[in-house]
Amino acid sequence: xxxxxxxxxxxxxxxxxxxxxxxxxxxxxxxxxxxxxxxxxxxxxxxxxxxxxxxxxxxxxxxxxxxxxxxxxxxxxxxxxxxxxxxxxxxxxxxxxxxxxxxxxxxxxxxxxxxxxxxxxxxxxxxxxxxxxxxxxxxxxx
Numbered sequence: 656x657x658x659x660x661x662x663x664x665x666x667x668x669x670x671x672x673x674x675x676x677x678x679x680x681x682x683x684x685x686x687x688x689x690x691x692x693x694x695x696x697x698x699x700x701x702x703x704x705x706x707x708x709x710x711x712x713x714x715x716x717x718x719x720x721x722x723x724x725x726x727x728x729x730x731x732x733x734x735x736x737x738x739x740x741x742x743x744x745x746x747x748x749x750x751x752x753x754x755x756x757x758x759x760x761x762x763x764x765x766x767x768x769x770x771x772x773x774x775x776x777x778x779x780x781x782x783x784x785x786x787x788x789x790x791x792x793x794x795x796x797x
Contacts, residue, residue: 741767 698720701712747755747764755764768776781793 738770741769741772743768 698715701714703709704711704713744765744767746752752764756762777793777796781789
């Protein structure tokens, strides 16, 4: 009415209707007609290249599936290590450093922190103050 059109999908099926294993399925449109459509894994599909003609198809190379899994595992391990290993430290020097060291039986006034230890410090601070606002605030920061 005001110059805009609503987008209507011609397909009446959803992703829930598509089985996970490769097989031939029968799908029903809105008008009640049925279509036989082969469902295949995305990794085995031959992708068309409309700008280069339909003769040239793109296929996933061998080893890509393994590469994706290896990259996902490596990234997960790196994320965990980056969160657990100390990433920065506080080294108190001067008169304040001497005072801190005196309170620690003259051990070095250097604290190393990781992302996880900072989240723990924030939650400890909320427990120390012990109000609902502080729990909500520090949890949202952590």
